[in-house]
Amino acid sequence: MQVQGNVFRYGDNVDTDVIIPARYLNTADHKELAAHCMEDLDSTFVTKVQKGDIIVADRNFGCGSSREHAPIAIKESGVSCVIARSFARIFYRNAINIGLPILECAEAVEHIKAGDIVEVDFDSGTITNVTSGKRFESEPFPAFMQQLIVSGGLAAFMAKEAR
Amino acid sequence: MGMTMSQKILASHAGLERVRAGQLIMADLDLVLGNDITAPVAINEFSKFGKETVFDKEKIALVPDHFTPNKDIKAAEQAKTMRTFARHHEITNYFEVGQMGIEHALLPEQGLVGAGDLVIGADSHTCTYGALGAFSTGVGSTDMAAGMASGKAWFKVPSAIRFNLTGKLSRFVSGKDLILHIIGMIGVDGALYQSMEFTGPGVATLTIDDRFTVANMAIEAGAKNGIFPVDEVAKAYLDEHYKKVPRIFEADDDAEWEKTYEIDLSEIKSTVSFPHLPSNTRTIDAVGEIRIDQVVIGSCTNGRIDDLRQAAEILKGRKVAPHVRALIFPATQKIWKQAMGEGLFDIFVDAGCAVSTPTCGPCLGGHMGILAEGERAVSTTNRNFVGRMGHPKSEVYLASPSVAAASAVAGYIADPKRIMEA
Numbered sequence: 001m002q003v004q005g006n007v008f009r010y011g012d013n014v015d016t017d018v019i020i021p022a023r024y025l026n027t028a029d030h031k032e033l034a035a036h037c038m039e040d041l042d043s044t045f046v047t048k049v050q051k052g053d054i055i056v057a058d059r060n061f062g063c064g065s066s067r068e069h070a071p072i073a074i075k076e077s078g079v080s081c082v083i084a085r086s087f088a089r090i091f092y093r094n095a096i097n098i099g100l101p102i103l104e105c106a107e108a109v110e111h112i113k114a115g116d117i118v119e120v121d122f123d124s125g126t127i128t129n130v131t132s133g134k135r136f137e138s139e140p141f142p143a144f145m146q147q148l149i150v151s152g153g154l155a156a157f158m159a160k161e162a163r
Numbered sequence: 164m165g166m167t168m169s170q171k172i173l174a175s176h177a178g179l180e181r182v183r184a185g186q187l188i189m190a191d192l193d194l195v196l197g198n199d200i201t202a203p204v205a206i207n208e209f210s211k212f213g214k215e216t217v218f219d220k221e222k223i224a225l226v227p228d229h230f231t232p233n234k235d236i237k238a239a240e241q242a243k244t245m246r247t248f249a250r251h252h253e254i255t256n257y258f259e260v261g262q263m264g265i266e267h268a269l270l271p272e273q274g275l276v277g278a279g280d281l282v283i284g285a286d287s288h289t290c291t292y293g294a295l296g297a298f299s300t301g302v303g304s305t306d307m308a309a310g311m312a313s314g315k316a317w318f319k320v321p322s323a324i325r326f327n328l329t330g331k332l333s334r335f336v337s338g339k340d341l342i343l344h345i346i347g348m349i350g351v352d353g354a355l356y357q358s359m360e361f362t363g364p365g366v367a368t369l370t371i372d373d374r375f376t377v378a379n380m381a382i383e384a385g386a387k388n389g390i391f392p393v394d395e396v397a398k399a400y401l402d403e404h405y406k407k408v409p410r411i412f413e414a415d416d417d418a419e420w421e422k423t424y425e426i427d428l429s430e431i432k433s434t435v436s437f438p439h440l441p442s443n444t445r446t447i448d449a450v451g452e453i454r455i456d457q458v459v460i461g462s463c464t465n466g467r468i469d470d471l472r473q474a475a476e477i478l479k480g481r482k483v484a485p486h487v488r489a490l491i492f493p494a495t496q497k498i499w500k501q502a503m504g505e506g507l508f509d510i511f512v513d514a515g516c517a518v519s520t521p522t523c524g525p526c527l528g529g530h531m532g533i534l535a536e537g538e539r540a541v542s543t544t545n546r547n548f549v550g551r552m553g554h555p556k557s558e559v560y561l562a563s564p565s566v567a568a569a570s571a572v573a574g575y576i577a578d579p580k581r582i583m584e585a
Contacts, residue, residue, distance in 0.1 A: 017549070017551050025230075040550040065287050066301040067200065068201070097305035154208075155208040
């Protein structure tokens with residue numbers, strides 16, 4: 001499984017309040033949430049993001065509130081993967097549970113700029129900066145994780161397993 | 164090698180004699196919590212499991228506290244989704260407006276959480292119950308749904324950082340100043356994936372409300388949980404409230420600590436977190452003159468009776484500055500009634516404060532005190548991220564109830580000592 005996209009590059013401590021401000025949490029509709037994704041950090045994000053694009057950030061991505069609406073908004077906006085130096089723990093769990101691929105790779109983060117084209121191979125864990133030609137190795141995604149992503153999240157995956 | 168207090172609680176709920184940091188375990192839950200924002204998402208996920216019933220209708224707590232009393236039609240629909248689910252599944256611990264309070268003040272008060280419990284909640288401040296010696300942690304809605312369906316959750320056993328407390332807090336300094344000081348020291352990811360365990364002779368000098376505040380903000384240092392030993396102060400609270408028999412765990416003498424911080428409580432000063440991170444702290448003497456527009460006293464962090472008493476002590480016989488809006492949110496109905504009985508509302512209203520029914524409202528920029536562009540608030544809440552209380556160009560300064568009350572009077576961020584001496 002491979003994804004490729006244009007990079008949106010952010011810094012440390014991107015919190016769930018800027019990913020999806022609480023003023024929009026009066027709905028759980030995925031499309032409505034995606035329409036306000038990253039609004040308080042990068043107001044042009046929703047107008048620029050294309051299907052397959054990748055978010056690259058520094059430390060503690062997704063800190064703050066436990067709102068699952070945050071990874072849902074990112075995934076629904078078309079983002080195929082988030083790469084960071086580290087993730088806040090609740091966000092990490094939530095992203096996996098809803099089937100948003102996330103990778104910790106400090107070396108890749110160091111060498112990826114906004115606007116670079118990046119390719120991620122989940123089977124091998126290889127991250128390639130197509131723009132610069134540099135390659136980085138992260139942990140490959142286990143098979144169940146890839147199935148979970150394809151199923152659209154843990155609940156759907158478990159329901160499918162049960163059938 | 165011994166185990167930490169957190170590790171012992173996890174081991175006991177996984178049916179294991181011992182666990183070690185990094186180990187993945189499946190554990191039985193004592194309580195699963197959700198609110199009007201996170202539960203609707205969980206209920207949708209729950210429906211995908213194809214399960215007719217929840218694992219135990221008495222071990223689920225649903226609290227409409229975030230956008231309630233309903234702030235708009237969409238919020239009303241979400242509250243209705245949760246109410247309908249609660250009725251359908253005959254959830255015992257559903258608290259309607261009128262009985263409800265802010266979840267993390269309400270659940271301990273209702274005796275639903277206590278020493279030795281393992282609790283997950285679809286709210287990041289679920290870590291509050293560590294004040295009573297419980298292992299409690301925030302999760303997302305899918306984990307909540309799986310918890311409601313199975314009564315179980317998987318955990319990666321955390322390592323721990325120890326905060327060894329000595330001494331005693333000074334006058335006008337509280338648990339809030341202690342936890343802001345700690346977050347300032349270790350950073351917003353200083354305890355990422357780890358437990359924060361508080362030990363030492365200083366613990367006995369902290370009130371239970373101080374401990375709730377400290378454990379509540381463990382998440383703001385990235386921690387999985389924050390936890391206090393169960394001493395006489397905690398036992399007295401549990402005796403009065405807790406419905407079950409407390410299970411008391413203690414960290415082993417040879418428990419492994421990633422790091423130990425020694426903290427002399429007598430050295431802690433009133434502390435303020437500047438925008439836009441809780442770790443961006445300054446002691447009150449280094450704040451400078453910051454003019455404010457709003458003061459919020461309340462929330463799951465600081466809406467308990469001790470907090471209101473501290474605010475009232477400062478506001479008694481004084482007036483809120485003419486350019487400041489001061490909003491007070493007792494965290495539960497019981498606290499509300501207690502504050503009224505003690506005459507605190509007379510003090511607040513005479514000073515020019517507005518007193519609200521319990522709600523999370525302004526803390527997360529939901530309703531009941533939203534900031535306009537360029538406005539500044541001093542707030543006893545827990546986060547000061549960009550846009551947290553309203554406009555992305557507004558600012559939130561986190562502080563204790565004493566500092567918040569003093570600031571309301573002064574009209575700029577103020578030291579309670581100076582206001583009381585004036």
